[in-house]
Amino acid sequence: MRTAVITGGAAGLGADVARRLSEAGYRIGIFDLGAERVAQTASEIDNAVGIEADVTSPEQIAAAFEAFGETPDLLVNNAGIVRFGAMEAQSVQDYIDVVNVNLLGSCFCAREIAPAMMERGSGHIINFTSINGIHPAPGVGLYGPTKAAMANMTQAMAIEWGPKGIRVNAIAPGMIDAGMSKPIFENPKVRAVRGGGVPLRVLGEAADIAEAVLFLDSEGAKYISGHELVVDGGVSTSVMAHLPRE
Template sequence: MGSRLAGKVAIVTGGARGMGAATSRLFVAEGAKVAIADMLDAEGAALAAELGENARFWKHDVTDEAAWATLVAEVEAAFGGVDVLVNNAGIIIFKGLLDTTHDDFKRVLDVNLVGEFLGIKAVAPGMIARGKGAIVNISSVDGMKGANCLVAYASSKWGVRGLTKVAAMELGHKGVRVNSVHPGGVDTIMSNHGSVSRAELNTTYSHVPLQRIGGPEEVAAASLFLASDDASYIHGTEVVVDGGMTTGVYYHGFPGAPGA
């Protein structure tokens, strides 16, 4: 077991599976007490049981402001003051812009952007009172670039990037660090509904410089770094975990491309 988060209390939203579960596991392994916050009862309870006394599951709707107040109060009663928030909960809808309904758009923004805003508002007062804290907002490479078929998702993730900047400006001088993580393709249920093997998924990533899909544990490692005191002077920035996806697109068959 490591000690990079020893003595810290963390809330991880969307913590029951995928990147959230990987983050919850890593944080506990590094000494944190972790509140796994998710709407997925069975998965959340199973993960908390796996991780033992330093993890508990709370069923939590990130779009409900009153639920945030209750969650923070109950986590403080169970574990102590919240030192770290990882705003990870998110959903995605694949639809063209003209086929995306108003309700589609609002639903994605409510979870992916409003949920993170409410999380920051809920934990920040306690962090400010203690003079320290770290907030990690999970955005996406689609918060760094455009993407067809993802109008609601990309809009929400660009919004998270802006939210992070504003929160960093307003909270940094009060002792609270705020940063965003921007994953590229990651092997989770959101991108791999059919349980395709990692090796098979890698074949579809020939456009990415590292030539493979990412693993949820690799995104969790970035969140761990930003949550830890190792990142004590890192604030208001974007950490891109995308295998080079945002670096550029290969022109296959020309010098410098794989196989050329």
């Protein structure tokens, strides 16, 4: 049975990834904040164990992997936060929190488990980036910059750990009608304008991201490493389509 740890898996995209991998036969570890909500989500998923852990704490991460009881085949660094507001208006604490959770949290989880994966000679890490890391959006402070740094970190880990049998990839979701973006798309006007701006003319679903995780972790993707897979209906490549024409 393949095993996967999903950080931030108690809700949003991570919970869907956990559900989809469980359906595909994986044993699942969910690391997230809040003992009750972690236990609740895990109880709804076959073969899942929920472990309360803050990814910004190397001690809690080490304890969580210990509690999971085995080196997972796959680590999904999905836990992430965004703080909305103008760059100059965000607090110093906002900047620190976003860097800590998104960039350092993912790094801490990967560095905790990579030695055991290397010893085994196999492992796969998927970092959740964002199209904001490729094309900056206004009003999200250091969110995009942390995702850009995570994309570079993905490549750095892939070249350092590849020789020891570890693949490291990233998934960059676009505008997904789930998780942290769901409240944005509850406004019908925003939903119509943003959805209409996607070449495929539709917002993404959590399932689109979960399927991408399953594909990247499949045997068919065994030669893919250091790659950032953009799952966005084409929106991040569509700037020319939005320029006025005669």
